[in-house]
Amino acid sequence: MPLKIIFMGTPAFSVPTLAALKEAGHEIVACYSQPPRPAGRRGLETVKSPVHQAAELLGIPVLTPLNFRAEEDRATFRAFDADVAVVVAYGLLLPEAILSGTRLGCYNGHASLLPRWRGAAPLQRAIMAGDAETGMMIMKMDKGLDTGPVALTERVTIAPDMTGGELHDRMMQVGGRLMREAMGRLDANDLPLTPQAEEGVVYAQKISKAETEIDFSQPAETVHNHIRGLAPFPGAWLEAVIGGKPERIKVLGSTLGEGSGAPGTVVSEKLDIACGSGAVRLTRLQKAGGKALAAEDFLRGTALPVGTLIARSAG
Incomplete structure (x- = not known):
């Protein structure tokens, strides 16, 4: 039986996961994305995010709240009566009201081998540090920053001359495939969770x-x-x-x-x-x-x- 899913994502990296869940037959009841931003040399026009555009093409309703501080936005989220929320590079820290706002919680696709490279720029930081390997992880979200228990992992080799862009393109395809598997197993009540290790925590600060x-x-x-x-x-x-x-x-x-x-x-x-x-x-x-x-x-x-x-x- 397909899941009722709220999808939350913003950049192109998130789009293959949205597409994979749709292709798997799940019901995407809503899509949350960052609001349209000024674009162009003069910033005179606003552009919808890649996820926003992809969702509209798929006929999925899109919501773009600045945050979830307003009770109205939290109530709207709960009113979808979703089984689960899937989060991939959404760009907002989610409050407890959202983390607990679906029947099965929120699952995140994160592009690192947690607990190494928690945070905003895991792909770039892994390469800049000279890591020979990274991976895609599906975790159940909690109130911490990328601290939740891990459900699935797929390791990816970083070749000696691989760029951040090349790794990005590889990982977003891995992410879509892995999340599709995770949601299928969640639907079958066959998705075990393993707490992250307490040692080896490294934060991937945003690139300045x-x-x-x-x-x-x-x-x-x-x-x-x-x-x-x-x-x-x-x-x-x-x-x-x-x-x-x-x-x-x-x-x-x-x-x-x-x-x-x-x-x-x-x-x-x-x-x-x-x-x-x-x-x-x-x-x-x-x-x-x-x-x-x-x-x-x-x-x-x-x-x-x-x-x-x-x-x-x-x-």
Whole structure:
């Protein structure tokens, strides 16, 4: 017998889970998402979230409260008389009134191997820390931040050059498949819960603009992990002097390189940049307002000869 589900999510990452639950035959009685936000260069138009748009295409009613402080919003949630709420990257901490507002509670799809990387940016932080593995977990939510007991886990290998964007795209498909399995087993009363370990708790703080600049004084592996973890968004960056003027350049791809020298110095025609130890090879770059280009294409239009000190933070 299908479940009556309230789905709560906002970004593109959440959409495959919504689609998987719909395809499994569950009744999605409502969808909650963050309100439409200003978009465009001038912010003159508002854009509905990817989940909002997907839900409308599926004929699911969408609600976009700023929070659940008002009793009216809490009462509306309860009035759906849902069996369960499914939460994937919704963007709000849910109060107890919502956590207990369905018959079976709220289940969250979280992209880490809990208790490692609780919080806002688990995929990026895992890559930036050099983790070789992450995973998708389905947990039953409680009042803490990603502290609830875990129902299902699927581990995912992080390849040495995998970017945050590539891992995001892999994990959102895993998440949809795993949540579909979890809800099927919940419906069959066959979804055991295991408390999280008390050791190994690490928080994945939201990425700040202040940490996006590349620091080539760090070891090459650290620099490489920083670049790929932030690619494609928000994007790690460096500053180079081009045509006599400093210009910010996003670096959207890298691998470990060859050579040595003063940190931030170009040490090969393949765009190997010396780091505090070792070197990192930049493989994909983007000027402000321009297209993302493979390094060889970028260098056809921008001269960065061997010996160039490209990083403002270096030296």
